[in-house]
Amino acid sequence: MVEPKKSKVKPISTGALKELAPNMLVERVMELSEPDLQDLCEATEKSIVAGGGFGWLVPPSRGGLENYWRGVMLVPERSLFIGRVDGVVAGSTQLVRPTRNNEVRSRAATLTMNFVAPWARGHGLARALAVAVEEAAADENFQVLNLDVRETQEAAIAFFEGRGFERWGVHPRYAMVDGEWIAGFHYFKDLNKV
Ligand SMILES: CC(C)(COP(=O)(O)OP(=O)(O)OC[C@H]1O[C@@H](n2cnc3c(N)ncnc32)[C@H](O)[C@@H]1OP(=O)(O)O)[C@@H](O)C(=O)NCCC(=O)NCCS
Secondary structure, rough: OOOOOOOOEEOOOOHHOOOOOOOOOEEEEOOOHHHHHHHHHHHHHHHOOOOOOOOOOOOHHHHHHHHHHHHHOOOOEEEEEHHHHHEEEEEEEEOOOOOOHHHHHEEEEEEEEEEEEEOOOOOOOOHHHHHHHHHHHOOOOEEEEEHHHHHOOOHHHHHHOOOOOOOEEEEEEEEEEEEEEEEEEEEEEEEOOO
């Protein structure tokens, strides 16, 4: 039998990994294998059904999700970090750099699409993912990490505020859910303090 092609990953060396259980791992993905793509789609679907927080209100078709994740791998400004439990992809986060023309913002990156499938929550996977993104951004000389989140994402708000992200603004018409405007909270973290 032919072994399925593995994802090409960059191992992460961070103190946060030491706190993870031995069956858990966070990696930076350079190339996504088919089995990992399917696990990632599955984790995304389960997280959207559980309340999402990263854009979708209902899960798109599997083909649509596959296209989304394949697209992420093609965008030079984006880096994908995945979290595994027993080898299965259970969550992810992205580091997004400013486009080259945006010289005035060249020291600020964005953390986005941070989620962990409901079955894997509460074991430190999101923390390890966030630490990996913060450290990668600092290694690339970014001094600030930005993010935004719907005001209704209570777990994410507690999580990011616990990680030292400072809320600097509230956007009253940030997202529309079921025909109602939902506010969004905007945060930044000074990476010089990481
Ligand atoms: C927010 C989320 C990523 C946390 O994932 P997780 O793997 O359970 O988080 P961890 O186990 O790594 O917890 C990390 C920290 O966050 C805190 N935290 C996590 N969920 C929390 C909750 N529901 N309420 C309060 N604190 C919470 C933990 O107590 C922990 O604190 P510590 O570092 O001081 O010990 C997860 O709940 C999720 O995917 N939510 C939906 C997606 C979302 O809203 N994403 C934000 C938009 S980008």
